[in-house]
Amino acid sequence: MIARPLLIALVLALGMQDDTTSDAAAAFEKAEARARAGRYDDARNEYKRIVSKYPGTPEAVEAELRSRPSAFLGWADVVRNGPSKNRIDVVLMGDGYELNHMGSFDKLSEDIPPLFARQSTFREYYSYFNFIRAALVSADSGVDGFGREYDTALNGHTLNTFAGHVGIDRSLVLNVMSRIPDTDGLAIVFVKNGVLGTGGGGIATIGGREVKTIIHEFGHSFGGLSDEYETQQSHGQGAARDGINVAATDDPKSVPWAHWIAAKHPGVGVVEGALGRVKGAWRPTSTGCVMSSTEGFCVVCQEALVLRIYSVVDPIESVTPAPQAQRVREPYTIGDDPFEIVVNVMQPATHSLEVTWWILPEARIPESGGASSRYGDTGTAGPRDRRRREKLVEITDKPASNSQNNTSGVHKLVLKKNELEPGRYRIICRVKDTTKLRGEKWPWVLKDDLGLLESERGWWVEVAKAP
Ligand SMILES: [Zn+2]
Numbered sequence: 367m368i369a370r371p372l373l374i375a376l377v378l379a380l381g382m383q384d385d386t387t388s389d390a391a392a393a394f395e396k397a398e399a400r401a402r403a404g405r406y407d408d409a410r411n412e413y414k415r416i417v418s419k420y421p422g423t424p425e426a427v428e429a430e431l432r433s434r435p436s437a438f439l440g441w442a443d444v445v446r447n448g449p450s451k452n453r454i455d456v457v458l459m460g461d462g463y464e465l466n467h468m469g470s471f472d473k474l475s476e477d478i479p480p481l482f483a484r485q486s487t488f489r490e491y492y493s494y495f496n497f498i499r500a501a502l503v504s505a506d507s508g509v510d511g512f513g514r515e516y517d518t519a520l521n522g523h524t525l526n527t528f529a530g531h532v533g534i535d536r537s538l539v540l541n542v543m544s545r546i547p548d549t550d551g552l553a554i555v556f557v558k559n560g561v562l563g564t565g566g567g568g569i570a571t572i573g574g575r576e577v578k579t580i581i582h583e584f585g586h587s588f589g590g591l592s593d594e595y596e597t598q599q600s601h602g603q604g605a606a607r608d609g610i611n612v613a614a615t616d617d618p619k620s621v622p623w624a625h626w627i628a629a630k631h632p633g634v635g636v637v638e639g640a641l642g643r644v645k646g647a648w649r650p651t652s653t654g655c656v657m658s659s660t661e662g663f664c665v666v667c668q669e670a671l672v673l674r675i676y677s678v679v680d681p682i683e684s685v686t687p688a689p690q691a692q693r694v695r696e697p698y699t700i701g702d703d704p705f706e707i708v709v710n711v712m713q714p715a716t717h718s719l720e721v722t723w724w725i726l727p728e729a730r731i732p733e734s735g736g737a738s739s740r741y742g743d744t745g746t747a748g749p750r751d752r753r754r755r756e757k758l759v760e761i762t763d764k765p766a767s768n769s770q771n772n773t774s775g776v777h778k779l780v781l782k783k784n785e786l787e788p789g790r791y792r793i794i795c796r797v798k799d800t801t802k803l804r805g806e807k808w809p810w811v812l813k814d815d816l817g818l819l820e821s822e823r824g825w826w827v828e829v830a831k832a833p
Pocket of ligand 1: 594611654655656657663664665666667668
């Protein structure tokens with residue numbers, strides 16, 4: 367048993383600790399708000415103050431890291447189109463920007479989203495992206511190489527290529543992303559005094575302000591696309607291998623884009639010259655692609671990018687009321703008032719997603735549909751990477767309605783007691799991006815093996831027997 371005075375002292379100490387903790391947290395929030403507003407000097411001073419004033423707190427530990435000569439100071443939205451949980455968050459970072467030059471990186475970061483808004487493929491899905499700026503201060507502005515070492519936030523350095531491409535430390539970029547909530551492992555890094563770009567594994571690195579290469583490098587880093595040019599650009603060459611948009615064979619039946627050839631899409635074939643080599647590697651078109659040197663992606667790359675976008679973004683943004691997995695057998699009751707289900711869907715720039723509703727009597731379950739409803743109680747948990755989800759099964763029953771001409775992005779189903787027989791029903795709403803744009807003969811996606819273009823929510827409802 368604890369003696370009373372000691373207990374009081376303990377309570378006081380705990381109380382004090384609570385105050386210290388919340389003061390440290392508030393101070394930390396203040397420092398981050400300053401960084402968000404571009405007041406980097408003030409933010410640094412506040413981090414330094416936290417280190418001396420609140421020693422031993424987690425805030426002081428993090429503030430110490432942020433007080434170093436080269437450091438992450440915080441982050442800010444550049445363009446926010448929606449909640450990070452259903453958007454592709456691209457983090458923009460600068461390396462070699464000293465404290466008094468960070469404002470020029472902020473300006474540069476504002477120039478990046480418009481490049482995506484103008485590019486024909488990304489323009490259609492622009493609202494699926496957020497752009498976030500990481501505030502990174504570097505003690506020096508140089509790029510390591512040729513015997514010189516500089517202290518920069520991401521350790522920009524010259525790669526061992528004949529053109530001297532710039533590189534950064536991947537682990538440092540990942541570390542910055544881990545300090546920003548809910549990112550998707552995607553960064554575009556600008557190395558102030560570097561040249562040329564590289565891209566892969568989620569990170570595109572751009573030398574200086576060579577913004578014209580951004581979409582190309584993002585094609586590598588985000589889309590996993592390969593170079594379609596045939597001139598040697600010094601990336602180093604191993605054996606040619608099949609990729610999404612390059613092949614090590616000229617057999618039209620076995621190239622990765624064989625489905626476009628089989629569908630007889632004009633302009634798609636097997637063209638020699640890719641991966642920085644004139645012979646021994648093949649690309650899909652002779653008309654060009656961002657992955658060679660033109661402004662638009664070829665249809666093969668475009669298809670891959672749309673599928674990649676939907677590996678992150680669910681076509682269904684939100685629904686009310688809460689959806690239910692198929693195994694949750696607690697129905698919503700339809701009483702005297704109409705029961706309304708609202709589904710908000712994603713909105714590409716020029717075409718609308720297709721929304722289909724089914725009202726299935728309980729006896730038709732589980733023969734019909736419901737596959738995606740297995741994740742958690744709402745059917746919406748499950749892996750963040752939608753490629754790891756299961757494809758929806760086909761529902762053979764006739765849908766209750768199908769709306770393709772609703773361009774508002776808000777879809778409703780109203781159920782009334784007197785319009786349904788008493789009993790239990792499974793309501794299913796499926797939303798699909800047909801990738802068919804007005805005036806275009808071909809959809810952007812021909813083959814969707816993983817069912818990424820489609821999503822589903824389900825609800826149980828019950829109509830009581832009349833008394
Ligand atoms: Zn291409």
